Amino acid sequence: MNARTTLAVAGRVLIQLRRDRRTSAMLLVLPCAVMTLLWWMFEDLPGAGFSALAPALLALIPFIVMFLVTSVTTLRERTSGTLERLLAMPLGKGDFLGGYALAFGAVATVQSALAVGVSTLFLDLDVAGPTWLLLVVAVLDAVLGSALGLFVSAFARTEFQAVQFMPALVVPQILLCGLFVDRSVLPGFLEVISNCLPLSYAVDAMTKVSEDSDPQILGDLGLVGGFAVAALVLGALTLRRQSE
Amino acid sequence: MMNKGVDVTSLRVVRGGRLVLDDLTFEVAAGQVTGLLGPSGCGKSTLMRAIVGVQRITAGTVRVFGEPAGSASLRRRIGYVTQAPSVYDDLTVAENLAFFARVLGVGADRVEECVRLVDLVEQRSQVVGRLSGGQRSRVSLAVAMLGDPALIVLDEPTVGLDPVLRKDLWETFHRLAAEGAAVFVSSHVMDEANRCDRLLLMRDGRVIADDSPAALLERTGAADIETAFLDIVAAAEVDR
Ligand SMILES: Nc1ncnc2c1ncn2[C@@H]1O[C@H](COP(=O)(O)OP(=O)(O)O)[C@@H](O)[C@H]1O
């Protein structure tokens, strides 16, 4: 990998995002709005509804958002010919992927910092563990979403098709991640599937950080990171310097 | 002896089960502008992609400066302008060039030179998506020039440009060739033929003529290249 070209790609992606005001605004404001909505829903109800669900949501949002943003951005790069041009230049595939991961990782950091900040400061989310760990999980989770988005963009011809991968790849993970039904009481077969899905571990990690004062999440983080690396490697395989 | 830029031998390319390039053998010399002319769909873009190294080839060899097309060491030495402009629509002219310059590792002074080269100084801070079609292709052209390439491959670069600008660009191509570059330009418009030092005429995936414009006219006795092209096609049909 080459630092100059990796940073060039990351910088360029960030300029493109900044130019797209509406997308930037949604990236930063929407997660806070969703957290507020969730808090509001439970305001008149007894019990810790918001605090129980908020950690899972803090894991879901960066994953979904980065999946969508990356799949559409890289699909554009594939169809506009700029990817082919870049691959005909002295640019490593790792630099291309690394640049994207860096740019979207940075966006995810700001995005999650805002969502976590709003949740803990204004919405009374109790975090037993260190709050900064929530950010670490969120960023890793965002990189995972980006890596998956990049991979699926190879199988879509239009942006419309790319967005359709969301119900296929993301919704089942949301259903099985423990948000709706605790993973341990799922039917055996579904529990096994849930154990194979990366989002489950991101949600587990978030939940542990918010419930334990000394959360042990290295294993979960390792698994999320492992899935992200695997998806990046698969994504790299779809970047071909030569086409048929 | 002429310096070889590109050396193609028995090149065959099959795309989607169709034979698109059929047994091509020719050279592109350095220090000249070589034109690749032929009707739409005859395989010009596919051939250019094979030379740049982004098209998988089925048989034969393509060598650029003595190395197999697509070699990593060639990536710095080739400027390639795709038929559809491949630049970022949401970046300004200057931002596009600055990005590709960083990828290539060339300085900011080169960005300014290339903006001037394609006559986009006034548009340098405009977002590419809001430029006209011709201006967008010039941005793409400027990107290809950034690395001071020794081989310049241009796929229909003058389509949709006004005559004055077209003339300027051809002068630029000749200046680059005079400086030693191998310039390979495709067009489906035959009236650009006279601007080339050498011509490859293509039809249905085959090269049907490889000569200088003057020699082609003399050989066929035609008044212009378009007529010469038709004569050669007709003669080939008779042979069959
Ligand atoms: N991606 C592709 N898959 C299969 N066939 C293709 C593809 N792209 C182009 N072709 C076919 O290859 C032939 C040559 O195309 P092309 O090289 O673009 O011609 P030109 O540039 O001269 O117009 C055409 O018949 C076209 O249909």
Ligand SMILES: [Mg+2]
């Ligand atoms: Mg073409």
